[in-house]
Amino acid sequence: MKKIYILSFCCILLYGCEIFTVGGKRISRPQIEANQKSPIGTVYLFKSELDSNNVPAAIRLMKRPSGYPYLALEKLELYDELSRIRRIINNKPITDFKSDSLSEHSYKLNIEFDYLKTITFVTTKFDESWYIVSLTD
Numbered sequence: 001m002k003k004i005y006i007l008s009f010c011c012i013l014l015y016g017c018e019i020f021t022v023g024g025k026r027i028s029r030p031q032i033e034a035n036q037k038s039p040i041g042t043v044y045l046f047k048s049e050l051d052s053n054n055v056p057a058a059i060r061l062m063k064r065p066s067g068y069p070y071l072a073l074e075k076l077e078l079y080d081e082l083s084r085i086r087r088i089i090n091n092k093p094i095t096d097f098k099s100d101s102l103s104e105h106s107y108k109l110n111i112e113f114d115y116l117k118t119i120t121f122v123t124t125k126f127d128e129s130w131y132i133v134s135l136t137d
Helices: 001-017 039-051 056-061 072-089
Strands: 092-105 105-114 117-126 130-136
Touching: 039 056, 039 072, 039 092, 039 105, 039 117, 039 130, 056 072, 072 117
Parallel strands: none
Antiparallel strands: 092 105, 105 117, 117 130
16 A cells, blocks of 8 residues: 555656656747748748749749849740759758848848758849849859
8 A cells, every 4th residue: 555655656746846758848930831922931932833843933933133024035044044943952841041131122031951052042022922033052
């Protein structure tokens, strides 16, 4: 009978002190939607279009720094460059990003892919939507 009391006392003591925590605290990261309502969302949408091998849709997320869309010939020239970028970041997760505001409607984003490759995106807001105006690796 003494063993049961001692055992239950030890269990209550260990549970009350919480010496060991199984699982630990989970740090929740904010969910980022892939849409053109935010600069990082535009980059996520751009990456998902490249991952699904939809380079023409990824080109539509890009504009000139002046705000005008690219001409058909310029889109054709961008196709090869974006195919190269697609091969670099193909199905690699975004592991980190840093944003720097250049102005009220322009952000510079350093996106890290799979802890190895960093690509810099400059996004600008035109007509209530964000577009990529520059991309360097």
